[in-house]
Amino acid sequence: MxxxxxxxxxxxxxxxxxxxLLYESNKVKLFNYFRKKGNNRAQSEDLVQETFMxxxxxxxxxNGSSTFTSWMYGxxxxxxxxxxxxxxxxxxxxxxxxxxxxxxxxxxxxxxSSQQQDIFDESLASISAEHREIIILxxxxxxxxxxxxxxxxxxxxxxxxxxxxxxxxxxxxxxxLSGEVQ
Amino acid sequence: xxxxxxxxxxxxxxxLMQSAYAIEKxxxxxxxxxxxxxxxxxxxxxGAIYIEGFDGESIEVSATMEEIETNELNKIERIIKDVSAExxxxxxxxxxxxxxxxxGHKNKHKRKQRSTEGLKSVKNNxxxxxxxxxxxxxxxxxEYSTQNVILHxxxxxxxxxxxxxxxGGDVEINNISGAxxxxxxxxxxxxxxxxxxxxxxxxxxDIVVSFDKLxxxxxxxxxSHSGNxxxxxxxxxxxxxxxxxxxxxxxxxLATEFIASEDVQRKNKGGKQKIVIGGMMSAEVNGxxxxxxxxxxxxxxxxxxx
Amino acid sequence: MNHQTIIDWKLSSINNxxxxxxxxxxxxxxxxxxxxxxxxxxxxxxAFWQQDNQELPSNELDKRFYKMLLQAQTTQxxxxxxxxxxxxxxxxxxxxxxxxxxxSSIKPFAQFATLGLVFFLGFNxxxxxxxxxxxxxxxxxxxxIENLQQEVSSLSAMLALSMLDKSSAAERLTGVAxxxxxxxxxxxxMKTLMSTLEHDRSTAVKLAIIxxxxxxxxxxxxxxxxxxxAVKENNTLVKVELCSLLLNVGSQETKNELxxxxxxxxxxxxxxxxxxxxxxxxxx
Numbered sequence: 097m098x099x100x101x102x103x104x105x106x107x108x109x110x111x112x113x114x115x116x117l118l119y120e121s122n123k124v125k126l127f128n129y130f131r132k133k134g135n136n137r138a139q140s141e142d143l144v145q146e147t148f149m150x151x152x153x154x155x156x157x158x159n160g161s162s163t164f165t166s167w168m169y170g171x172x173x174x175x176x177x178x179x180x181x182x183x184x185x186x187x188x189x190x191x192x193x194x195x196x197x198x199x200x201x202x203x204x205x206x207x208x209s210s211q212q213q214d215i216f217d218e219s220l221a222s223i224s225a226e227h228r229e230i231i232i233l234x235x236x237x238x239x240x241x242x243x244x245x246x247x248x249x250x251x252x253x254x255x256x257x258x259x260x261x262x263x264x265x266x267x268x269x270x271x272x273l274s275g276e277v278q
Numbered sequence: 279x280x281x282x283x284x285x286x287x288x289x290x291x292x293x294l295m296q297s298a299y300a301i302e303k304x305x306x307x308x309x310x311x312x313x314x315x316x317x318x319x320x321x322x323x324x325g326a327i328y329i330e331g332f333d334g335e336s337i338e339v340s341a342t343m344e345e346i347e348t349n350e351l352n353k354i355e356r357i358i359k360d361v362s363a364e365x366x367x368x369x370x371x372x373x374x375x376x377x378x379x380x381x382g383h384k385n386k387h388k389r390k391q392r393s394t395e396g397l398k399s400v401k402n403n404x405x406x407x408x409x410x411x412x413x414x415x416x417x418x419x420x421e422y423s424t425q426n427v428i429l430h431x432x433x434x435x436x437x438x439x440x441x442x443x444x445x446g447g448d449v450e451i452n453n454i455s456g457a458x459x460x461x462x463x464x465x466x467x468x469x470x471x472x473x474x475x476x477x478x479x480x481x482x483x484d485i486v487v488s489f490d491k492l493x494x495x496x497x498x499x500x501x502s503h504s505g506n507x508x509x510x511x512x513x514x515x516x517x518x519x520x521x522x523x524x525x526x527x528x529x530x531x532l533a534t535e536f537i538a539s540e541d542v543q544r545k546n547k548g549g550k551q552k553i554v555i556g557g558m559m560s561a562e563v564n565g566x567x568x569x570x571x572x573x574x575x576x577x578x579x580x581x582x583x584x
Numbered sequence: 585m586n587h588q589t590i591i592d593w594k595l596s597s598i599n600n601x602x603x604x605x606x607x608x609x610x611x612x613x614x615x616x617x618x619x620x621x622x623x624x625x626x627x628x629x630x631a632f633w634q635q636d637n638q639e640l641p642s643n644e645l646d647k648r649f650y651k652m653l654l655q656a657q658t659t660q661x662x663x664x665x666x667x668x669x670x671x672x673x674x675x676x677x678x679x680x681x682x683x684x685x686x687x688s689s690i691k692p693f694a695q696f697a698t699l700g701l702v703f704f705l706g707f708n709x710x711x712x713x714x715x716x717x718x719x720x721x722x723x724x725x726x727x728x729i730e731n732l733q734q735e736v737s738s739l740s741a742m743l744a745l746s747m748l749d750k751s752s753a754a755e756r757l758t759g760v761a762x763x764x765x766x767x768x769x770x771x772x773x774m775k776t777l778m779s780t781l782e783h784d785r786s787t788a789v790k791l792a793i794i795x796x797x798x799x800x801x802x803x804x805x806x807x808x809x810x811x812x813x814a815v816k817e818n819n820t821l822v823k824v825e826l827c828s829l830l831l832n833v834g835s836q837e838t839k840n841e842l843x844x845x846x847x848x849x850x851x852x853x854x855x856x857x858x859x860x861x862x863x864x865x866x867x868x
Contacts, residue, residue: 440752457754459752459754459786474754475757476754477753477754477757477788477789479786479787496754496755496757497754497758497761497792498754499753499754499757499788499791500788501787501788501821503820503821524854524858525854558795569757569761571788571791573791573821575820575821575824575854
């Protein structure tokens with residue numbers, strides 16, 4: 097496995113082509129990160145592109161004291177936050193047309209569990225932004241507690257209790273939604 | 279007249295300082311990666327810095343460090359204050375009066391001195407000069423206000439310089455083709471045989487630069503509050519020279535005329551009314567090229583061609 | 585022992601939290617078995633963590649990324665080689681593509697090379713195809729130029745951001761010059777310029793940014809920040825320029841506010857002199 101920190105340091109030293117390695121290994125995760133945060137496909141792709149532009153532009157600010165992953169998500173979070181500020185009417189829930197695309201996408205790949213996944217997605221979209229963020233970073237982006245706590249600038253114990261609350265809320269929502277469906 | 283007085287003052291200060299204890303040392307540092315880019319960063323609180331580019335692959339440092347006694351330091355500052363007050367008095371510079379001030383201070387100083395018979399000076403080893411080299415990046419620093427450090431340094435011509443000097447004498451740079459950044463708070467910055475880019479800043483002392491050629495990659499900018507800015511460029515150098523002085527004069531030896539930048543702007547904005555004081559003037563020399571910006575508030579700007 | 589302990593253990597184990605004790609003790613096992621609702625919650629967490637519905641971005645994203653990378657590399661090369669001889673933009677992009685494709689570090693990754701090749705051929709097709717009519721060709725060429733201009737503008741913004749971040753003042757000055765080449769509509773670039781104006785240690789860089797702002801038709805969004813900077817600035821050169829900027833392009837309210845503050849504050853002789861001259865003019 098390539099050490100992404102070293103690769104980023106090479107990009108920083110001027111080997112810009114090495115950014116392709118980082119892009120290839122992170123594009124899907126980042127794209128899904130933005131999708132889970134409630135952006136549609138086009139917005140999410142814009143955000144991935146913008147994140148990598150910023151990684152390139154800010155490459156000299158990467159100091160190697162954090163992992164590349166947590167540095168990258170720091171940039172990704174700010175990029176998404178900028179978009180929300182720019183476009184305040186942006187609703188967290190995706191529009192209907194887009195939802196159909198998602199459903200179709202799931203149907204082709206995993207028809208069996210698609211209904212359950214829809215409920216997962218819906219539960220996730222219905223909890224608070226702070227809770228959603230923690231779950232997305234942990235579950236979908238596979239950041240560890242340490243990385244998440246430095247990213248969100250809170251201490252480890254606070255993060256753990258937030259995580260527990262988030263999961264409880266998510267479970268409640270899931271129960272409610274799956275109850276409605278049945 | 280003013281120049282003469284200041285020279286006299288400089289002479290007196292140097293004699294006062296000579297009474298302090300001094301050590302002289304030389305160092306030679308071979309580069310870790312010969313042939314590769316080199317950078318030199320210098321931060322000195324009080325002293326003078328002379329840098330010369332040469333064809334070697336090492337850094338040669340000769341440092342003279344002398345202690346400045348605190349009460350001596352205060353006295354020097356007092357003299358400077360009194361003399362400056364006299365110079366700025368407006369009734370013409372009275373050399374005799376200035377002489378009195380300086381000798382008066384000196385006499386007072388002498389009366390206070392105690393007998394040193396039978397005593398010997400205890401050597402002060404608190405003087406410090408740090409020199410570090412790692413991967414062709416050299417850092418030299420002396421941050422103590424109680425020592426006067428005079429550095430004579432030889433570096434490869436391509437070296438990139440970053441110099442800060444708070445007090446004391448001048449920064450002098452010769453034959454450097456690398457980028458230069460320099461800031462001097464009390465002394466002049468004098469450079470010749472350089473190619474830029476150069477970004478230099480002083481408060482009320484002069485910046486004098488003679489360019490061999492001009493780096494077209496990054497802009498050059500020289501800024502001073504009350505000092506004069508004096509540059510010389512080759513007559514075939516391509517550049518866009520921007521000059522600005524609020525209260526001083528601008529003197530040019532260039533064949534190209536200077537045009538007010540604001541005029542150009544005003545045309546673009548359909549004659550919108552503007553308040554312009556000390557606006558910028560520009561001259562595109564030899565068809566124009568990288569920017570050389572020279573800005574001062576009280577000083578004069580001299581642009582020479584060689 | 586309570587629900588909280590068990591949930592914490594579960595979350596720590598799925599999050600690879602090395603600071604926590606990850607062994608499931610008999611005591612914990614018994615507690616779980618005694619609480620069916622807890623079993624359900626744990627099952628939910630497992631199910632949620634195991635679901636796999638990752639979506640894939642479109643190929644368009646790849647194209648955009650590699651195009652951006654290519655431009656950054658081309659520009660990097662152009663900056664590294666002397667800018668005295670200015671090459672036509674298109675030939676340098678071709679050179680960039682060739683260099684990029686032949687870069688040894690790329691070769692092991694066949695997919696990148698293929699993508700690059702696709703882009704390269706697409707670019708060539710635009711230039712050389714004989715099958716399209718002259719009119720179509722012109723259209724393609726025109727939109728090509730427009731696109732190129734747009735890209736150059738966003739590229740300049742990107743380069744400006746990168747250069748403003750450098751430790752060398754001369755390079756930051758280049759960053760300011762690049763910003764001036766854009767229309768300054770990029771909010772991130774504007775934010776960076778304003779924070780550089782506030783914090784840069786070089787007077788030259790600050791003056792260059794003020795000069796850039798002077799070219800803007802409208803500074804209403806930055807006005808209050810500039811006013812605050814003008815008031816607190818200690819360097820006379822910078823202070824005078826900030827004041828001139830506000831007096832030139834600021835709104836009437838800001839101008840009045842500035843003059844009021846200046847007239848009420850203790851100024852050094854140079855600033856007092858500046859204010860006197862401004863007052864003299866503004867009364868006309």
